[in-house]
Amino acid sequence: MADEQKPDKAMAGMLKRKSVWPHASTREACPDAAILAAYFDHSLSASEISQCELHFSACLRCQEQLAALVRSEPTSVATPAVGKKPAIAWLWDWRWMAPVGAAVVALVFFVSYKTMYAPAGPLQGGELMAKREAPTPPAADEPQKPAEPAAGKTQAAADAISPAKSPSAPQRVTGRSDLDKLQRANEAAALQAARAVQAEKDKGARLAEAASGVVAGRLMPKPADEEKQIATAESRLTVAQPQAPGVSASIQAETAKTQDRVAEANRAQAAPVQGAEAGILGAQKQDRAIPIADAKEPVAHAPAGVKAKEQGALKKESAVGRQEAATGSYALQSAPRLRAAQGELIVAAPNSKVLWRFGSAGQIERSRDAGKTWETQKSPAQESFLSGSASSETICWVGGSNGVLLRTTDGGENWERIPSPTNGGIISIKATDQLTATLITADGRTFETRDAGAHWRAR
Amino acid sequence: MPGGEKLLEAHASRVDKLLQRAQDSASAFGGVSRAPFIDALQRSITSRFRDSSPARADVETYLDSLNIEDLALAVACLEASEPAWEYFISRFRPDLYSAARAICRHDEAAARELADSLYGELFGAGRSGQQGSGERKSLFDYFHGRSKLSTWLRAILSQRHVDSVRASRRSESLDDEQTEQEVSAVRASSVGGPEIDPDRARYLSLLQVALTAALAALAPRDRLRLAYYYVQDLTLAQIGRLLSEHEATTSRHLDRTRRELRKQVDAALRHEKRLSEAQIRLCYEYAMEEWPFDLTRALSERE
Numbered sequence: 001m002a003d004e005q006k007p008d009k010a011m012a013g014m015l016k017r018k019s020v021w022p023h024a025s026t027r028e029a030c031p032d033a034a035i036l037a038a039y040f041d042h043s044l045s046a047s048e049i050s051q052c053e054l055h056f057s058a059c060l061r062c063q064e065q066l067a068a069l070v071r072s073e074p075t076s077v078a079t080p081a082v083g084k085k086p087a088i089a090w091l092w093d094w095r096w097m098a099p100v101g102a103a104v105v106a107l108v109f110f111v112s113y114k115t116m117y118a119p120a121g122p123l124q125g126g127e128l129m130a131k132r133e134a135p136t137p138p139a140a141d142e143p144q145k146p147a148e149p150a151a152g153k154t155q156a157a158a159d160a161i162s163p164a165k166s167p168s169a170p171q172r173v174t175g176r177s178d179l180d181k182l183q184r185a186n187e188a189a190a191l192q193a194a195r196a197v198q199a200e201k202d203k204g205a206r207l208a209e210a211a212s213g214v215v216a217g218r219l220m221p222k223p224a225d226e227e228k229q230i231a232t233a234e235s236r237l238t239v240a241q242p243q244a245p246g247v248s249a250s251i252q253a254e255t256a257k258t259q260d261r262v263a264e265a266n267r268a269q270a271a272p273v274q275g276a277e278a279g280i281l282g283a284q285k286q287d288r289a290i291p292i293a294d295a296k297e298p299v300a301h302a303p304a305g306v307k308a309k310e311q312g313a314l315k316k317e318s319a320v321g322r323q324e325a326a327t328g329s330y331a332l333q334s335a336p337r338l339r340a341a342q343g344e345l346i347v348a349a350p351n352s353k354v355l356w357r358f359g360s361a362g363q364i365e366r367s368r369d370a371g372k373t374w375e376t377q378k379s380p381a382q383e384s385f386l387s388g389s390a391s392s393e394t395i396c397w398v399g400g401s402n403g404v405l406l407r408t409t410d411g412g413e414n415w416e417r418i419p420s421p422t423n424g425g426i427i428s429i430k431a432t433d434q435l436t437a438t439l440i441t442a443d444g445r446t447f448e449t450r451d452a453g454a455h456w457r458a459r
Numbered sequence: 460m461p462g463g464e465k466l467l468e469a470h471a472s473r474v475d476k477l478l479q480r481a482q483d484s485a486s487a488f489g490g491v492s493r494a495p496f497i498d499a500l501q502r503s504i505t506s507r508f509r510d511s512s513p514a515r516a517d518v519e520t521y522l523d524s525l526n527i528e529d530l531a532l533a534v535a536c537l538e539a540s541e542p543a544w545e546y547f548i549s550r551f552r553p554d555l556y557s558a559a560r561a562i563c564r565h566d567e568a569a570a571r572e573l574a575d576s577l578y579g580e581l582f583g584a585g586r587s588g589q590q591g592s593g594e595r596k597s598l599f600d601y602f603h604g605r606s607k608l609s610t611w612l613r614a615i616l617s618q619r620h621v622d623s624v625r626a627s628r629r630s631e632s633l634d635d636e637q638t639e640q641e642v643s644a645v646r647a648s649s650v651g652g653p654e655i656d657p658d659r660a661r662y663l664s665l666l667q668v669a670l671t672a673a674l675a676a677l678a679p680r681d682r683l684r685l686a687y688y689y690v691q692d693l694t695l696a697q698i699g700r701l702l703s704e705h706e707a708t709t710s711r712h713l714d715r716t717r718r719e720l721r722k723q724v725d726a727a728l729r730h731e732k733r734l735s736e737a738q739i740r741l742c743y744e745y746a747m748e749e750w751p752f753d754l755t756r757a758l759s760e761r762e
Contacts, residue, residue: 010743011717011724015689015754034506037606037614042703043524044605050679057679057686060759061621067691068617069610070701072558 030062031055040069346371347388347396354393356412358385358400366412377412387439389431397437399426405453409434418453421445469515473522474500481531488546491531492538499534500525503603530604536581537599551609558613562620573616580615662742663750665734669727671757673720681716686758688713 031039031052038044039052056062345358353370357363362382365374381404388398394411403420420426425442432438438448438459447456478496485491500522507513507521535543555577559570583597602611656662674682680702687698688709695706695713702709728734728742746752 010747011721013747013750015685015717015720032601033611033614033618034601034603034605036618037611040614040701041606041610053683054679057682058759060686060690060755061625063683063686063691064621064625065614065617066701067687067693067697068562068620069614070693070697072561072613072617073700074554074557 030059030065036062036065036069040066345385345388345398347390347398349390349393349396352393354390354411356388356390356396356398358388358398360384364398364412364415377415379406380415380417381406386425386427387429389429389437391431391433395431395434397429397431399429399439401425403441405429405439407431407434407437407452419456420453421447421449421456421458470518470522473519477522477525477527480527481534484528485531485535485543488532488535489540489542491535491543495534495538496531499530499537499604502600503530503605506603507605525604526607527604529608530602533599533602533604533608537597551612554609555612555616559616559620562613562616573620577612577616577619656741656745658738658741659745662734662738663745665728665732666724666742666746667752669724669732670720670752672727673723674754674757676723677716677719681712681719682758684709684712685716685754690755690758 035044035048035052039049044052056066344360347356347358348354349356353368355367355371357365357367357374359365361384362379364377364379366377367374381400383400383402383404385398385400385404387400388396390396395407395409396412397405397407397418399405399420401424403423403426405418405420405426406415407418408415421439422441422443422445426439427442428440430438435452436448436450437453438446440446446459448459449456474497477500478493481491481496503525504518504521508518513521532543532547536547555574556570559574560567563569563573577598580598598615602608606614674685677685684698684702687693687701688695693701695709699706699709704712725739728739729736734742
């Protein structure tokens with residue numbers, strides 16, 4: 001019973017009553033001082049101790065002698081009695097240290113377990129890598145820092161995503177705080193990108209009006225800061241991903257090609273977009289490559305008068321981007337979302353030489369040798385692909401315009417359509433495994449599925 | 460008990476070793492003679508195995524357990540060795556006064572008197588120092604080496620002090636305490652008041668009887684623990700020191716003993732005295748208000 005464990009106050013109170021007069025002791029002879037001292041020193045035999053205690057338990061005189069003896073002990077005079085610990089001795093008392101120690105150990109295990117086996121999210125530390133390429137000596141006549149404010153802003157945006165800015169070789173982001181930062185940066189970038197896309201749609205409509213002469217004389221030049229904002233947002237969309245061994249070289253080659261094409265495109269003064277569908281899709285449709293290193297994506301085409309200045313800035317930015325790539329400064333590379341030339345999307349399987357290349361009209365190709373050779377795969381879609389993610393050599397998810405969402409679980413031998421949570425574009429996707437993926441739509445919403453698209457949960 | 464000499468003859472080699480140890484330790488105070496030391500060993504063995512015929516191994520174990528160094532000093536002092544006495548005084552005098560102060564509750568004058576009287580007896584000039592034949596008898600004759608010399612000295616001080624206090628209590632009235640008659644009068648008046656439950660005295664009497672029986676049924680060690688705690692007002696640490704247990708163990712045993720007592724008292728009142736739960740509850744309530752019970756007497760009067 002619980003009551004039995006409580007101190008019995010009634011019994012304790014009753015026992016406290018005692019006489020102040022000496023009572024007669026037992027008739028037995030009390031032990032002499034030698035026996036008393038030997039009992040106190042615990043040098044008696046067990047039988048002698050029993051005999052003594054039997055006598056002491058009934059002999060008030062011996063009890064008093066023993067009480068006086070223990071009070072006279074040097075340790076009880078100068079310090080607390082034997083068995084009494086110093087004031088801070090409780091710190092080392094196992095009775096409370098044992099459970100506290102066990103709790104600490106359990107907490108450490110729990111934290112370790114949570115860190116090692118954290119549930120898969122859209123951006124996982126194990127799959128994120130902010131890569132700083134090996135530094136190479138810069139050209140003597142080339143400046144280290146970008147001169148243009150826009151380029152500086154792009155660098156700042158890249159730095160905001162970059163978890164660390166140490167000059168050491170590839171750093172893996174494993175801390176939860178870093179993951180959270182990247183998560184937030186990714187979501188903010190997606191939202192900003194969606195706004196930028198919407199702004200571009202409006203702008204495209206206005207440009208279309210201008211081109212058709214409906215609003216002749218009311219041309220609205222694209223503000224420079226708006227361009228920069230869009231470019232920054234797009235730069236943030238490029239999130240670092242692990243690269244397969246051997247893939248880096250091919251990606252660098254693709255990057256260089258892309259940058260060259262940007263320069264050519266700038267010189268060619270691309271024609272204005274004829275529809276309201278501008279932005280990323282427009283850029284892809286116009287075969288306008290997007291530089292990766294400086295993450296600049298020209299998302300719209302302004303009239304010739306306005307474009308002249310913008311092209312100048314873009315050239316500078318492209319040059320800065322090439323310079324940064326060449327000098328090995330921060331370059332956030334997104335292997336799964338690499339946008340290669342001709343509006344293609346390249347997705348790399350982690351830790352592998354397997355690449356997928358998605359064309360702008362639904363074409364799918366796969367390379368098993370880091371891009372040296374490509375084989376065409378059967379695609380069930382004709383839409384353009386905007387983003388993709390491979391969680392292994394056999395599992396790949398890819399999303400595109402009109403909400404198209406494909407998945408393969410056998411290395412691309414079979415691509416299947418996955419029910420999509422949106423009819424708009426899928427601008428970012430992160431596959432964790434064949435069942436779990438997280439995507440961001442063009443309107444800024446984030447969805448997650450854990451059952452291969454059967455159910456989507458907005459986040 | 461056969462003669463100690465015969466025993467020692469059977470353990471000659473062991474005795475030689477002990478003597479060698481004694482000589483080694485006695486170098487600090489001038490050494491110790493062989494014959495007095497062997498006499499002391501004989502007295503010690505005789506005291507220990509007074510009523511039995513010990514086995515050889517028991518004797519050797521006993522001899523090995525003796526505090527030979529302290530016994531050698533006692534023997535040397537008994538032989539009136541001046542260096543031994545100087546050594547004894549320089550080594551034990553401060554502790555002896557300190558212990559006397561603790562025993563006398565820091566009454567400096569009483570402590571000094573107690574310690575000085577002990578010196579006299581140790582030298583053989585006190586109450587035990589003179590025998591009928593006129594031969595000087597020292598207290599050191601009663602030290603057998605079973606404990607440390609310092610503990611033995613404190614035990615003697617404690618005995619002297621307790622006997623002195625008990626004698627004074629018997630002969631002197633206690634001004635600050637009620638006399639037994641006064642207590643009885645208070646009990647009678649409180650028990651017999653007109654506004655009090657007429658069964659109150661009966662309930663208290665039944666409770667006393669049940670508690671006394673429960674106390675008598677306790678194991679000696681439990682009774683001793685209760686006595687140390689409630690009668691002698693020792694701390695848990697001091698009780699643990701006396702009973703060779705940790706103070707936490709002492710506390711746990713005290714709790715267990717109290718619960719056991721409560722259980723036995725309840726059972727006695729319920730089954731033997733046929734009291735109801737309400738009546739038992741009343742017993743405890745009355746006891747908490749006024750409780751004519753003497754734990755000292757209950758613990759001392761063992762059946």
